Amino acid sequence: MADRVVISVDAMGGDLGLQATVPGALRALDARPELDLVLVGDETLVREAIERSGGLVHLEAGRLRVQHASQVVAMDDLPSRALRMKKDSSMRVAINLVKQGEAQACVSAGNTGALMATARYVLKTLPGIDRPAILTAIPSIKGHTRVLDLGANVDSSAEHLFQFAVMGSVLASAVDGLQAPRVGLLNIGEEEIKGNDQVKEANRLLAASSLNYIGYVEGDDVFSGEVDVVVCDGFVGNVSLKTMEGVAKMIAHFMKEEFTRNPLTRLAGLIALPVLRAFRRRVDPRRYNGASLLGLRGIVIKSHGGADGLALANAIDVAIDEVHLAVPQRIDHQLEALLTERQAV
Amino acid sequence: MADRVVISVDAMGGDLGLQATVPGALRALDARPELDLVLVGDETLVREAIERSGGLVHLEAGRLRVQHASQVVAMDDLPSRALRMKKDSSMRVAINLVKQGEAQACVSAGNTGALMATARYVLKTLPGIDRPAILTAIPSIKGHTRVLDLGANVDSSAEHLFQFAVMGSVLASAVDGLQAPRVGLLNIGEEEIKGNDQVKEANRLLAASSLNYIGYVEGDDVFSGEVDVVVCDGFVGNVSLKTMEGVAKMIAHFMKEEFTRNPLTRLAGLIALPVLRAFRRRVDPRRYNGASLLGLRGIVIKSHGGADGLALANAIDVAIDEVHLAVPQRIDHQLEALLTERQAV
Numbered sequence: 001m002a003d004r005v006v007i008s009v010d011a012m013g014g015d016l017g018l019q020a021t022v023p024g025a026l027r028a029l030d031a032r033p034e035l036d037l038v039l040v041g042d043e044t045l046v047r048e049a050i051e052r053s054g055g056l057v058h059l060e061a062g063r064l065r066v067q068h069a070s071q072v073v074a075m076d077d078l079p080s081r082a083l084r085m086k087k088d089s090s091m092r093v094a095i096n097l098v099k100q101g102e103a104q105a106c107v108s109a110g111n112t113g114a115l116m117a118t119a120r121y122v123l124k125t126l127p128g129i130d131r132p133a134i135l136t137a138i139p140s141i142k143g144h145t146r147v148l149d150l151g152a153n154v155d156s157s158a159e160h161l162f163q164f165a166v167m168g169s170v171l172a173s174a175v176d177g178l179q180a181p182r183v184g185l186l187n188i189g190e191e192e193i194k195g196n197d198q199v200k201e202a203n204r205l206l207a208a209s210s211l212n213y214i215g216y217v218e219g220d221d222v223f224s225g226e227v228d229v230v231v232c233d234g235f236v237g238n239v240s241l242k243t244m245e246g247v248a249k250m251i252a253h254f255m256k257e258e259f260t261r262n263p264l265t266r267l268a269g270l271i272a273l274p275v276l277r278a279f280r281r282r283v284d285p286r287r288y289n290g291a292s293l294l295g296l297r298g299i300v301i302k303s304h305g306g307a308d309g310l311a312l313a314n315a316i317d318v319a320i321d322e323v324h325l326a327v328p329q330r331i332d333h334q335l336e337a338l339l340t341e342r343q344a345v
Numbered sequence: 346m347a348d349r350v351v352i353s354v355d356a357m358g359g360d361l362g363l364q365a366t367v368p369g370a371l372r373a374l375d376a377r378p379e380l381d382l383v384l385v386g387d388e389t390l391v392r393e394a395i396e397r398s399g400g401l402v403h404l405e406a407g408r409l410r411v412q413h414a415s416q417v418v419a420m421d422d423l424p425s426r427a428l429r430m431k432k433d434s435s436m437r438v439a440i441n442l443v444k445q446g447e448a449q450a451c452v453s454a455g456n457t458g459a460l461m462a463t464a465r466y467v468l469k470t471l472p473g474i475d476r477p478a479i480l481t482a483i484p485s486i487k488g489h490t491r492v493l494d495l496g497a498n499v500d501s502s503a504e505h506l507f508q509f510a511v512m513g514s515v516l517a518s519a520v521d522g523l524q525a526p527r528v529g530l531l532n533i534g535e536e537e538i539k540g541n542d543q544v545k546e547a548n549r550l551l552a553a554s555s556l557n558y559i560g561y562v563e564g565d566d567v568f569s570g571e572v573d574v575v576v577c578d579g580f581v582g583n584v585s586l587k588t589m590e591g592v593a594k595m596i597a598h599f600m601k602e603e604f605t606r607n608p609l610t611r612l613a614g615l616i617a618l619p620v621l622r623a624f625r626r627r628v629d630p631r632r633y634n635g636a637s638l639l640g641l642r643g644i645v646i647k648s649h650g651g652a653d654g655l656a657l658a659n660a661i662d663v664a665i666d667e668v669h670l671a672v673p674q675r676i677d678h679q680l681e682a683l684l685t686e687r688q689a690v
Binding site: 195196251276283 | 485533541563569579583584585586589590592595598599603604614623
């Protein structure tokens with residue numbers, strides 16, 4: 001029998017709160033037999049939600065328990081305020097459980113800034129990592145591409161970009177089972193004005209390392225399947241991610257408009273419905289939910305604020321995989337090896 | 346009768362060269378009666394291409410003339426090399442015609458870096474403009490959004506971002522006929538770690554100006570139709586534009602795969618074809634071809650390197666509109682007014 005995996009879930013986080021976290025948790029318990037969950041939040045409310053969703057059986061079987069927390073971090077709370085004033089928030093308590101070894105990973109759909117600040121404060125970064133980064137899988141023509149940083153850092157230095165590359169490479173190697181993930185550095189295509197100083201220097205560091213560095217890539221390469229890990233500053237990565245969401249929404253909007261234009265187009269839409277549904281499943285953002293906060297001494301997964309139960313269950317899946325693969329330990333080892341290698345040159 | 350508009354076209358530029366520029370030029374002449382064109386390039390080759398495309402009638406009518414240039418800027422020529430070594434390139438001569446007053450605007454599908462460097466060297470920037478910027482219209486749910494800079498500048502300062510905002514606002518006001526275009530500054534959504542110093546300072550400058558500044562926007566807002574002009578550093582803008590292209594291509598690829606999966610889905614695709622075609626027309630990037638190099642003492646329009654005739658004709662359309670609306674003069678006046686206003690505070 002596989003070892004048990006215990007994950008703490010910030011049950012109050014996200015736009016939908018308990019309406020998403022509890023159904024998501026129950027779905028994950030059904031799907032992953034090795035999983036035990038701790039739902040953190042207002043005990044009465046969480047228990048009520050579990051009962052409503054028909055989850056009492058898991059409570060009785062001991063696979064699910066509720067840990068009380070008296071506060072909630074709001075989606076617009078400043079990270080500093082959450083850190084100072086909300087020491088008994090569901091988010092903080094869920095992360096504390098990882099620190100205390102009572103859970104092996106934490107999942108939260110709460111405010112990203114607060115989650116990052118709290119996780120960093122409670123868990124600390126790995127040796128050699130200056131700043132944690134946010135990584136997620138983005139669909140590509142051939143599968144997916146892992147992109148980091150997606151907004152934890154602005155004004156990343158060359159050294160930061162190098163650390164992101166190491167973390168992304170380790171994650172892709174472990175989770176996607178790739179021997180030597182192809183790592184690309186996001187840049188723009190104009191000659192001479194190519195890149196800023198940080199990107200150019202990071203390019204030098206990466207080219208001199210034993211990572212499988214393939215050089216500069218551009219914004220459209222993320223989707224081509226020709227690169228496994230794309231490294232960028234958080235400002236750029238966040239804009240790129242939001243651009244992707246915006247384009248996808250606009251295209252969906254236009255498609256709907258065209259198919260509902262008149263009775264004839266509606267009929268065509270009806271006939272094409274199974275195909276359109278298969279298409280939609282393929283680009284369903286819920287399937288890609290669960291961003292990793294990398295560089296910490298522990299596993300923390302950020303679920304999208306608007307995630308529903310299906311999406312949250314996917315984020316829990318990501319957490320379980322990272323537990324099985326001991327991602328933080330692997331990053332630690334790989335970074336140490338690469339820095340030793342650099343000093344030896 | 347409307348005044349004649351004379352546009353010079355770099356006939357050798359772009360991936361397709363004469364195969365795209367000559368048909369594009371003829372298409373534009375047919376569509377815009379006020380237009381005269383100067384095609385710049387190897388005289389023999391250009392004349393042959395005109396003859397092949399049935400354009401002799403325009404040559405004879407005097408609406409089209411050929412200006413010889415002995416060199417061509419390659420798509421991978423370094424801007425500095427193009428500037429120093431290719432003084433008789435079709436690109437350079439086409440821009441010279443604007444400088445000399447023989448054309449009122451220039452269109453080129455050549456290498457962006459070389460075009461920007463040459464245009465800046467030959468035409469110079471407007472007073473008060475430190476760096477020209479590249480602007481294009483990007484489709485949105487409600488029409489389009491104008492975004493700049495798209496790659497002419499990296500590491501833009503707050504003052505540069507402010508100048509971009511003025512240029513974008515003037516262009517949207519003139520070309521889209523908007524009284525007070527809504528200007529947004531591209532940023533990321535995380536509180537506290539929000540933005541870098543340049544963006545924060547630009548936010549202050551814009552908020553204090555009489556532009557219709559609506560504050561920070563995120564990557565997905567470009568497509569929502571809630572903002573008319575989005576201002577950003579060229580690195581970020583270029584990545585965002587390429588991301589958009591990449592997502593659109595990936596979605597088209599998935600759609601095609603789903604509709605060609607088996608005979609049944611093929612049939613559904615056949616029935617849905619008119620709708621899918623209407624949809625494709627709507628997001629056809631050729632309709633958005635023609636990026637403006639703003640901040641120069643003259644009008645220069647960059648056509649996409651891969652543009653075909655239809656796309657190139659669209660870029661010529663953009664040039665004609667900017668001539669009619671005297672865009673550089675308007676930018677000059679507006680910038681002067683805003684800087685005077687700032688000093689008066």
